Amino acid sequence: MQPAIGKILIVDDDPIQRRLLQEAVKKFGHRSKLAEHGAEAVAIMTGPEAADIDLIILDMVMPELDGIGVLTELRRRKIGTPVIVQTAHGGIDTVVSAMNAGAQDFVVKPLSAERLDVSIRNLLKVSALEGEITRFRKQASGTLTFDDIVTRSPGMERVINLGRRAASSNIPILIEGESGVGKELIASAIQGSSERKSKPLVTVNCGAIPDNLVESILFGHEKGAFTGAVDKHVGKFQEAHGGTLFLDEVGELPSDVQVKLLRALQEGEIDPIGGRRPVKVDFRLISATNRRLVDQVKEGAFREDLYYRLNVFPIWIPPLRDRPEDIPILSRHFLARFAAEEGKPQVSGIAPDALDLLQSYRWPGNIRQLQNTIFRAVVLCDGPALTIDDFPQVAAAVDRVVPGHVHSGLSVAPAEPVARAAPSHAEVHTRPAPQPASQAMTPPPVNQEAFRHAAPFGFMRSLDNDGHVRKLVTMEEELIRLAIDHYSGRMTEVAKRLGIGRSTLYRKLKEYGLEEGTNGKEDAA
Template sequence: MSGRILIVDDDPVQRRLLEEAVTRFGYSSRVVENGVEALQVLRAPEGGDIDLVILDLVMPELDGYAVLEKMRGDGNSTPVIVQTAQAGIDTVVGAMRAGAQDFVVKPIGPERLEVSIRNVLKVSALEDEIVRFRKSAAGTLTFSDIITRSPSMERVIRLGERAASSHIPILIEGESGVGKELIARAIQGQSDRAAKPFVTVNCGAIPENLVESILFGHEKGAFTGAVDKHVGKFQEAHGGTLFLDEVGELPLDVQVKLLRALQEGEIDPVGARRPQKIDFRLISATNRRLMDLVKEGRFREDLYYRLNVFPIWIPPLRDRLEDIPELTRHFLARFAAEEHKSKVSTVAPETVALLQSYDWPGNIRQLENAVFRAVVLCDDTCLRPDDFPQVQANCASRGAGGGQGGEPRIDAPLIAGEPAIRPDDAAGERSGEHAGAAALWKAQGSFAGFTDGSVPFGFLRALDRNGHVQTLECVERDMIVTAIDHYGGRMAEVARRLGIGRSTLYRKLKDYGLEASNGQDAAE
């Protein structure tokens, strides 16, 4: 497992035995000879990497009781397992009152030690999760609550801490699933708006005709069906923070009102006679390059520069593999408790190696779901590689020359002058979802040189049946059909992967007469 354990014992033989046992259990360890050295390690910058302390009670200079007292006095809540040759009840009670989580008697058997380590780390992870949930609900989550050991994330945290001390507009960029909302909550929780409202809006999930009303509110009778006054998200966030996720999906007319709200600090509810002053901190997020949308005329340039005052880019999980062991343990503790599978409490070292060898196109969200599934499947006390069959399959496919995601990777153009198509760029661990595209492969292959029907997935024909180049409209239509089939009719994902807005996608479906033929336009 990923835990880092500090072993504190003045007996060299006992230190060596503990170190060998801890290593055999799959944990990393650091060994010191006395309590003074232990405190030096815990107070140093690397002390934050220690997940557990195995502490001898009887030592010269500074005994275990004094170490515990000074640790708790420093505000260090690292869990501690104390060990001693004295098994009296007074010794046990004293150690527990001093702040120890468990107590073992020398000589300790390896099985007992492993169970103790596993249980203490699991309880610690659950306590951290409970604290994190409470802080998130109360709006007091800070960067110290974010699980990371990656140098690239340290830069994100440093930027976030600086941004938290200001009211500057922030634009958080990164792929889907990297934790943009978590960073936004930490910024608010570490600012002077902590514990104030934190209002989240997913701009890509709001129907276009309701965006203005949901964001800015409306007065009674402002339009047909407005039977009551509605308070918008900006008004809900008054005094706190408004988090606009997928801000690039906002319609152009709403972008104008957003720009005014940022510049003037006031909004115009639909049907209101006068504007309303509001006090809010805006944090925006996007998984797309807004500058590209500006160039395409789908995002206002003036609004872009207004939002992009303090950009923060969050690296994908594949670029911070150091975080995978800790995140895995975090999710394991949570899901084992939720699913009442308390015996599942650790992760085998070979499993950690497997998870770190995968690219995780869905990032942390995908890892979370993979661990959830593994906990449900697991019948052991430890998560094994076989509990992650889809990850295994993807890694095996990649090792055999295939692409990630289990699909064949097409690195060369299929037809001279055609760009290579890489279906493995799609996120997901779905089985059998491409079956519906098989007919399309065969239909195209019969006149594109694939007479045996073995057309690679993602192939798009460049020539028509008469040998002439296809029109751009036909190519675009085929691409949309392929994308809808590939992503199982999830139109938000289809639009995102095609690089267009959902309203544009629906319009193209109508233009190409695909609504009736595919029946996918309403499937979400």
């Protein structure tokens, strides 16, 4: 199976050659875009379609603007899309000229399909890896911009357009979206696109800080301000002086800290614990939450006046399930990174049916979950491309698997699968004939083997091994275990998703004896 991800621009003045290349690229599992000459190729790569092009196959000999001319123009415009040149003259001088002009590889006419396939896969992988490395470096240095964000989704394009506009001012921004959609990445891009680029971007996960330490961590404290304050501590607001403060999960802030945050926004100054006078701070505030703050305001859990100070410029990031067109390109970038980290250079793509599987799943953990899923698949993979067998949990979640049935292909479940109890004996069989009164109350025999199969990943069994409805207490314990595992022990998230308070969650952990497996585990950022 061939990997299926990239979109390739084919540039050739010969219509027959363009057609042959188009068919070869399609056979390899990629999409294609055609250009009849060099000038058209340059126009495409400098226009709105350029963001969708992953690689260029460029003929060297064309009228007006030849291959060298196209390469020169792309380099002048700082367009780094990888290029494979094709030529009927494979002399060393031709190859050297093409490479010096910016090409990454070359193929000689008549083309070898195998040689072209290997070249395409290698360049796509290298390009993705270079992109990941560039993003890491820019994010670390505070120079990440919206041009570095990997997306092909119209919904994300709207997010990026809003972010670009917000970056040009100091307006407070509230980023909303589910856990794992990339709120911190958008905050980094806003910082890197603003006048504060290269200045500190200080990130605080408000939900991961113990309530008794929130004020000290945010606003700082003086030496001796309280028991244990043996040294002066500079808070996050002062660390972000001149730069940007990013408050993730801002809805988790205690009410007394919300008051101090409101004053910091209104007056541009903070009061460290034990300090004699306020401290002036210059910062740009970006807040984020995976909950609707307006609902927390209605519930009295969040100050209304602070909400209106934070929600001046709202940006909502759509979940991954609403932008499946981003899954292929994100998967390619994660694959390149983890294949390099794990020392598996032979893993260079994703099989088409495996990619279809990934796009069929609803990704409750969004991009963070996709990243971890690709990581696991790379570790499992022994071949040249990731296959369905490398995604067992995803396959179990989206496939309607009949117990004992050999899996032979994909049968995708509805977009929002609803767990159903196994059918009762009366539902499976036709209605029996009327029975005497003495037999009417006798329950029919239960086929116990029908209930011994484990439920697919993401589902819960409603019936026990004897065919009877399971006890609520048993199902509750199982659901809590599943939630803790699914959200990696982040108790704030677990409690929120279960719809209970953290104190209630910890009480239930104690009741079910689950404390041992979670003791000392802090909520992850």
